Amino acid sequence: MLCEELSEALAATVDGDARLGRAERRHVERCLRCQAxxxxxxxxxxxxxxxxxxxxxxxxxxxxxxxxxIEEAGERHAIxxxxxxxxxxxxxxxxxxxxxxAAGALVFATRSRRTRLAG
Amino acid sequence: xxxESARDVSELVAAARDGDRSAFEELVRATHADTYTLAYRxxxxxxxxxxxxxxxxxxxxxxxxxxxxxxxxxxxxYRITANCAATHLGRRSRHRHHDLDEAASVPDGxxxxxxxxxxxxxxxxxxxxxxxxxxxxxxxxVVVLRDVYELPHExxxxxxxxxxxxxxxxxxxxxxxxxxxxxxRREGRRAV
Numbered sequence: 423m424l425c426e427e428l429s430e431a432l433a434a435t436v437d438g439d440a441r442l443g444r445a446e447r448r449h450v451e452r453c454l455r456c457q458a459x460x461x462x463x464x465x466x467x468x469x470x471x472x473x474x475x476x477x478x479x480x481x482x483x484x485x486x487x488x489x490x491x492i493e494e495a496g497e498r499h500a501i502x503x504x505x506x507x508x509x510x511x512x513x514x515x516x517x518x519x520x521x522x523x524a525a526g527a528l529v530f531a532t533r534s535r536r537t538r539l540a541g
Numbered sequence: 542x543x544x545e546s547a548r549d550v551s552e553l554v555a556a557a558r559d560g561d562r563s564a565f566e567e568l569v570r571a572t573h574a575d576t577y578t579l580a581y582r583x584x585x586x587x588x589x590x591x592x593x594x595x596x597x598x599x600x601x602x603x604x605x606x607x608x609x610x611x612x613x614x615x616x617x618x619y620r621i622t623a624n625c626a627a628t629h630l631g632r633r634s635r636h637r638h639h640d641l642d643e644a645a646s647v648p649d650g651x652x653x654x655x656x657x658x659x660x661x662x663x664x665x666x667x668x669x670x671x672x673x674x675x676x677x678x679x680x681x682x683v684v685v686l687r688d689v690y691e692l693p694h695e696x697x698x699x700x701x702x703x704x705x706x707x708x709x710x711x712x713x714x715x716x717x718x719x720x721x722x723x724x725x726r727r728e729g730r731r732a733v
Binding site: 430431433434436437459462465466469471473474477478480485487488489491492493495496 | 562565566569570573574575577578581582587590591594595598599602603665666669670684685687688689690691694709712713714716717719720723724
């Protein structure tokens with residue numbers, strides 16, 4: 423087994439995500455070069471995790487730009503809500519008027535029928 | 542590190558979900574530097590990072606009702622930022638197609654061959670940052686999200702629009718490239 427062939431497998435095991443097969447484990451147990459590589463991957467992972475503690479401060483204008491973008495999106499949303507509210511109110515009014523008209527027609531038809539029967 | 546204090550942020554998130562825009566603005570103030578840091582690590586460019594962060598917060602604002610609150614707000618922002626960065630870099634690569642090309646030339650990060658790096662990058666952190674800069678963006682994204690921000694493979698795959706197994710392959714390849722840059726071998730192949 424070539425050490426080079428094992429390199430990506432060692433990269434996979436460094437955070438405990440994967441395990442080496444039996445033959446690979448036996449190789450690493452006897453190979454100083456692969457053992458050194460395991461140590462290097464661990465150093466690499468520690469250095470990567472350490473980057474999490476760092477914060478890169480953005481240029482001063484960024485916060486204002488983000489907030490302005492959100493404000494603009496908020497205004498657009500509010501305008502859409504008002505428009506859709508008006509649309510709903512209009513459709514509601516239309517529906518109410520239609521229902522009232524239908525009810526009126528029904529009452530009128532019922533009365534006409536009663537009058538005909540009485541006559 | 543995330544600057545959020547869990548209680549404050551959960552209260553702000555609840556208020557923001559109820560439509561309180563000032564609460565969302567407070568969330569932005571509390572988290573924007575951390576989000577920018579991730580965007581910068583993913584894109585490797587200040588201008589791109591700014592665009593990505595702005596887009597990420599707009600998406601978060603529009604999608605806040607979908608945030609279930611069972612994860613930390615910062616973790617949710619990391620996922621959105623990763624997704625925005627992938628979209629941004631993908632869009633840019635259509636104009637400059639070498640960006641996502643894995644075969645793109647990688648700067649020589651060997652301190653023993655590069656005097657500038659030897660002078661500047663004496664410690665592991667500096668050399669690591671240089672090596673990260675030299676990675677193709679699609680490898681860098683996976684290794685940063687996994688090894689720096691510890692996102693699960695599933696989340697990384699989902700936000701980058703790739704399969705989980707592809708995400709793992711990229712991660713292992715990225716780690717190998719970083720290791721090769723940081724600890725260059727001095728000997729030939731050896732078999733046991």
